[in-house]
Amino acid sequence: MSRRDVAIVATAQRPNEVGSTLTSVELILPVINDVIAKVGIERQKIGFWCHGSCDYMSGQPFSFVAAVDAIGAWPPIVESHVEGDGALALYEAWVKIQTGECDVALVFSNGKTTSGPIDRILNLQADPYMVTPLWPGFDSLSALQARACLDAGIMTEADMAEVAARSYRDALNNPIAYAKENVTAEQLLARPYTSAPLRAHDCGVPVDGANAIILAAGDAARSLAERPAWIRGIDHRIDTQRLGARSMTESSSAAIAAAKAGVGNDRIDIAELHAPYTHQEILLRRAMNLGEGTHVNPSGGALVSNPAMAAGLARFAEAAESVFSGSADRVLAHCTSGPMLQQNLVCVMEGE
Amino acid sequence: MSRFFLSLQEGRLEGTKGSDGRVYFPPAEFDPVTGEQLHEWVTLPETGTVVTWSWQSEPQPNQPLEHPFAWALITLDGAAVPMLHAVDAGDMARIRTGSRVKVRWAAERSGGVRDIACFDLLEGAS
Amino acid sequence: MSEADGIMRLRQPISVTYNWSAGPNATSHLNGLLEGTLIGKRCPGCSLVYFPPRNGVCPKCARILGDDVVVGPRGTITTFCVVNVPFLGQKIKLPYVAAQILLDGADISMQHLIQECEATDVRIGMRVEPVWKDRSEWGPSLENIAHFRPTGEPDRDMGVEAGAS
Numbered sequence: 001m002s003r004r005d006v007a008i009v010a011t012a013q014r015p016n017e018v019g020s021t022l023t024s025v026e027l028i029l030p031v032i033n034d035v036i037a038k039v040g041i042e043r044q045k046i047g048f049w050c051h052g053s054c055d056y057m058s059g060q061p062f063s064f065v066a067a068v069d070a071i072g073a074w075p076p077i078v079e080s081h082v083e084g085d086g087a088l089a090l091y092e093a094w095v096k097i098q099t100g101e102c103d104v105a106l107v108f109s110n111g112k113t114t115s116g117p118i119d120r121i122l123n124l125q126a127d128p129y130m131v132t133p134l135w136p137g138f139d140s141l142s143a144l145q146a147r148a149c150l151d152a153g154i155m156t157e158a159d160m161a162e163v164a165a166r167s168y169r170d171a172l173n174n175p176i177a178y179a180k181e182n183v184t185a186e187q188l189l190a191r192p193y194t195s196a197p198l199r200a201h202d203c204g205v206p207v208d209g210a211n212a213i214i215l216a217a218g219d220a221a222r223s224l225a226e227r228p229a230w231i232r233g234i235d236h237r238i239d240t241q242r243l244g245a246r247s248m249t250e251s252s253s254a255a256i257a258a259a260k261a262g263v264g265n266d267r268i269d270i271a272e273l274h275a276p277y278t279h280q281e282i283l284l285r286r287a288m289n290l291g292e293g294t295h296v297n298p299s300g301g302a303l304v305s306n307p308a309m310a311a312g313l314a315r316f317a318e319a320a321e322s323v324f325s326g327s328a329d330r331v332l333a334h335c336t337s338g339p340m341l342q343q344n345l346v347c348v349m350e351g352e
Numbered sequence: 353m354s355r356f357f358l359s360l361q362e363g364r365l366e367g368t369k370g371s372d373g374r375v376y377f378p379p380a381e382f383d384p385v386t387g388e389q390l391h392e393w394v395t396l397p398e399t400g401t402v403v404t405w406s407w408q409s410e411p412q413p414n415q416p417l418e419h420p421f422a423w424a425l426i427t428l429d430g431a432a433v434p435m436l437h438a439v440d441a442g443d444m445a446r447i448r449t450g451s452r453v454k455v456r457w458a459a460e461r462s463g464g465v466r467d468i469a470c471f472d473l474l475e476g477a478s
Numbered sequence: 479m480s481e482a483d484g485i486m487r488l489r490q491p492i493s494v495t496y497n498w499s500a501g502p503n504a505t506s507h508l509n510g511l512l513e514g515t516l517i518g519k520r521c522p523g524c525s526l527v528y529f530p531p532r533n534g535v536c537p538k539c540a541r542i543l544g545d546d547v548v549v550g551p552r553g554t555i556t557t558f559c560v561v562n563v564p565f566l567g568q569k570i571k572l573p574y575v576a577a578q579i580l581l582d583g584a585d586i587s588m589q590h591l592i593q594e595c596e597a598t599d600v601r602i603g604m605r606v607e608p609v610w611k612d613r614s615e616w617g618p619s620l621e622n623i624a625h626f627r628p629t630g631e632p633d634r635d636m637g638v639e640a641g642a643s
Contacts, residue, residue, distance in 0.1 A: 023501035072540030143406030196407035244434035
């Protein structure tokens with residue numbers, strides 16, 4: 001079976017914030033209406049809806065079912081949910097379009113990250129026998145990975161601070177970014193450790209956010225966008241969940257996903273990497289062989305606004321927008337999931 | 353995993369041996385190379401080496417210690433892969449990669465990773 | 479952990495504390511319950527009145543709900559079931575009736591208990607009214623209403639309405 005050409009044709013994102021008093025449904029609804037308005041199609045023309053979120057974040061089983069209230073599911077629609085980042089929902093929607101069952105799909109995700117202690121909540125994703133009962137939290141686990149990278153001489157704390165300083169400065173140009181600051185690596189290094197060897201700037205800022213993306217196939221995509229962001233390759237790989245059994249100093253799953261997605265076939269103008277920790281951006285750049293010619297995270301990335309379960313799909317939105325505007329021709333969007341880059345989804349998109 | 357948790361309750365550290373001779377602690381139920389179920393058990397000593405570590409300056413509820421401590425990946429002597437646990441180092445300056453550590457058993461054990469209360473630094477042995 | 483046939487069972491309780499928000503659009507409804515008033519919300523698109531206005535949106539129109547509308551307190555049973563099955567933590571004497579009640583002025587029915595009559599007397603179309611708990615027990619919750627009881631008014635012909643809500 002030949003592969004269908006599928007593109008992102010529209011995106012919408014909420015400004016990231018802390019301490020939102022909206023419900024998850026109220027958070028998502030305007031974003032969905034916004035992305036539909038951008039392409040100007042009737043709701044009924046959307047053949048598939050796919051949602052990414054995490055029930056643990058709202059503390060309610062089946063809380064994702066309430067999100068259906070936000071999408072105007074009447075008359076009844078075809079929809080699905082992924083217990084994870086919206087980028088994984090995008091992957092499911094891409095597969096759905098490949099089956100030929102629909103031509104247009106809407107993907108959305110939301111994360112009310114600040115309504116609970118996200119570091120503890122994500123701990124519930126870890127190995128339930130050996131890790132979760134110790135309650136380490138993702139910051140502490142990521143700090144173990146960072147230490148291994150520092151010990152191995154792969155990077156320095158100054159390299160990590162440089163990633164943060166660049167992200168905070170780039171965020172000044174992104175109206176929906178939460179943390180933004182004209183700061184140097186030297187200034188950041190003077191600040192205290194939080195989870196040594198990590199400092200506050202090494203860890204993504206938990207925020208509340210929501211976003212939505214419309215995918216379309218072939219002629220439908222061409223009719224809905226002036227310059228669609230065509231998906232040329234997409235791949236998802238997972239490393240072992242046994243924390244000690246995989247390398248702390250490289251990401252084999254990211255490397256394989258990048259190779260399968262065709263990252264190395266040509267230059268990448270912009271790479272939106274979902275790296276919630278500074279050292280992880282460096283690990284990902286190494287795993288994907290991204291060189292100096294690639295601008296990494298011009299949006300500021302997940303370091304400056306990290307809405308859990310929506311930060312990966314946000315990378316797809318940012319990368320696609322750079323194709324829409326013509327500021328880039330070939331871009332990379334990435335999403336990670338699980339502790340210490342356990343899962344990696346890599347997608348290459350191009351303009352025509 | 354039942355045998356593993358029972359051995360912890362009894363104060364023993366038991367891992368499994370893979371087809372290539374590597375010893376897994378915590379035990380692998382299935383051989384990471386061949387996928388076969390593993391049956392050969394090996395009792396490991398209570399000492400090991402810190403592979404990497406981070407510092408918890410403000411302990412959170414339910415964590416192994418209530419005062420500042422280190423998280424570490426620790427490879428027990430004779431094991432091929434490290435495990436996660438806490439090290440009661442007292443001060444961040446006292447621990448480093450390569451530090452030698454020893455199991456501190458919990459006073460009351462019920463079968464689980466918390467039967468190991470934490471690890472202690474072996475003085476002058478690193 | 480317990481041991482049976484060499485199989486271990488682990489008990490590992492988890493706890494997480496949340497700052498849950500009801501959201502701005504359900505807040506007037508919850509504040510109304512504190513005053514003993516039943517407040518629903520009208521959709522600016524299809525004009526349906528939702529009670530309770532859960533999540534603050536109209537799931538048909540995908541719009542944020544608009545004006546507050548005081549509904550009830552009386553309503554009509556649209557459907558019901560008789561509960562005969564005992565379960566752990568049950569507080570009410572069996573058999574009892576759980577019913578969908580369409581409050582006067584609302585377009586969406588809500589579930590509550592029917593008491594102060596025989597289960598065999600409950601029927602679709604029966605008119606009911608809330609019996610409130612003592613005010614000292616009230617919170618921002620529909621649990622302020624202990625149960626609903628028959629009003630003795632003539633039944634309402636639910637016809638198509640029963641199925642629609």
